[in-house]
Amino acid sequence: MPILHREFYDRDTLQVARALLGGKLVRPVNGVELSGMIVETEAYCGKSDSACHAHRGETPRNAVMFGPPAHAYIYFTYGMHYLLNLVTEKEGNPCAVLIRAVLPLAGIAEMEARRKKKGAELTNGPAKLCQAFGIDKSLNGWDLACGQELWLEDYEIIPPKRITATPRIGIDYAKKEHREALWRFVVKSR
DNA sequence: AGCACGATCTGA
């Protein structure tokens, strides 16, 4: 399946966040290809978005977001979790899409082995996802368009009727207009 | 140099 090229990420972040639903996240680890279909995303829209890490300007942590699109912005939070974001829009416009959940497609046994507890849970939740895919800070700044280590592919077309938009999670500190913005996108299960 | 807190998850 074709890799999502740089142009895919180089446009309006809300559009990218929607278009990523149904996309396939691919991550080869130790010769095994882990993959999953994206079913939940959140858009973080640049300096004007008070929920976005870039809101208060560039720092060493969020520098990747200020760079060119199609790179991975991975950061550490709550003292124990990594979160995966995909940088969008032009260089200098610090926007990104947070990947919150995927439906595991391949390498499911390896993902579960990496998770602490057993059981056939879905890989939902942005930190669990990173754990299952073995994603950590070493991939921060990785170029997603080069087709190694970590990349995305076309997979399934999700019709707009199957997409729900809701407020984003865990951003109570943001201004009301951003807290209430419907910038989280979820594929309805059926 | 110190400190408060977070785009979370788990288990009680």
Place this chain on the structure above:
DNA sequence: CAGATCGTGCTA
């Protein structure tokens, strides 16, 4: 609902 657990950025 509390606890785990620590990098980051703000204040001094």
